[in-house]
Amino acid sequence: MTHYDEIGVGYALGRRTDPRWLAPVLDALGPAASVLDVGSGTGSYEPPSRRVVAVEPSAEMIRQRRPDAAPVVRAVAEALPFAGGTFDAASAVLTVHHWRDWRRGLAELRRVARRQVVLAYDTALHNDFWLVREYVPEVASLERSRPSAPEIAAFLGASSVVELPVPWDFTDGVFPAHWRRPEAYLDPAVRRSCSALAQTSPAAVERGMARLRADLESGRWHEEHAELLDLPEWDAGFRLIVA
Incomplete structure (x- = not known):
């Protein structure tokens, strides 16, 4: 059982494809006709109009895939069940931080595909998010244990790294x-x-939510974060890495 078999219930309801991120992912795949989507989850960012095979270890996530989603193989990134060079491109969208051995997983992407497209995030910028900084600081230790976008880009020898702000x-x-x-x-x-x-x-999260609820009711949150209220988008550290 993966941890997403436990925490992924109802995942598809909250994690819906946003076209403003899908478009740059499709651009990054270039002319690739065949794509391996590793750690595909419910298939939010699988490219249409291409031959796609998905890899996902969680039975719960596979269960939530749409009937018209790409065919899925239950496997892990660190041991992809495909011969070298099988695909034109391999994508990994917001999944590398969940892999047990992220370097081995990225090496597998390189082995099976000529092009790698990885959407990851800078963990330092995630930890500077107001929700972590002010309400649930316990998240920071988890994020520090995860691979950060600059590390991933360096390991892959990235040809480009594009900022994806959050609308x-x-x-x-x-x-x-x-x-x-x-x-x-x-x-x-x-x-x-x-x-x-x-x-x-859960106790740390509940404590943080109690403080946030109080700050919203008192108006304190809006006073202290007034500079955010007119911004159309914000850089939370998400980076689209192409190699």
């Missing part, structure tokens, strides 16, 4: 998605869609 009305419920909509984090369903919160001590 204020982002539809994919990644951890910092609600940076301008703080009340969203009071919803347990929203928190379950964020692995950083789902994998943090």
